[in-house]
């Protein structure tokens with residue numbers, strides 16, 4: 283439709299000055315910055331794989347299931363599968379009784395679909411699925427890229443860095459705006475001592 287173009291500037295948009303509008307000085311500024319970095323840190327190229335790389339705690343590698351006391355923390359609530367944008371997660375629950383009620387009978391992540399977004403980790407109420415530091419995976423065929431519980435479960439001790447990072451960096455706004463009490467925010471089985479007590483009793487009876 284003729285008339286007003288669709289891509290109009292918003293009223294809050296910053297006004298560019300003359301030199302910014304002709305772009306060239308900005309391009310030269312960018313090149314100058316890159317060159318400065320290049321001369322200052324000329325040997326930053328890592329000789330991977332001969333030289334191993336240890337990602338920082340914030341890094342999102344392949345998702346894994348947290349194993350605690352030899353069992354998955356997962357309560358098979360299916361939230362991660364619902365949140366996963368490429369639908370990489372599938373699972374089947376089974377009833378185990380006790381306060382935990384359910385565990386996955388099988389749990390699979392298709393690593394060819396996974397986009398390492400971390401949504402599964404974000405929605406999990408149990409911190410049962412977290413992003414590990416593993417990034418170098420290879421597959422010979424498509425079936426090999428479907429990881430079952432045997433390859434997904436990882437002891438929580440090996441995930442300590444990420445779990446500690448989540449404890450301090452996730453929801454950092456908590457307690458800043460309102461008078462936050464951690465006691466009021468216990469939604470996880472692991473954080474409810476009385477339920478843990480029931481779970482232990484149930485395990486003894488079984």
Ligand code: SF4
Nearest residue numbers: 366396397399400402
């Ligand atoms: S990291 Fe993202 S894409 Fe991968 S399994 Fe989790 S939610 Fe799905």
Ligand code: SF4
Nearest residue numbers: 356357359360362406
């Ligand atoms: S969101 Fe967490 S507890 Fe729920 S099914 Fe996924 S991994 Fe298990």
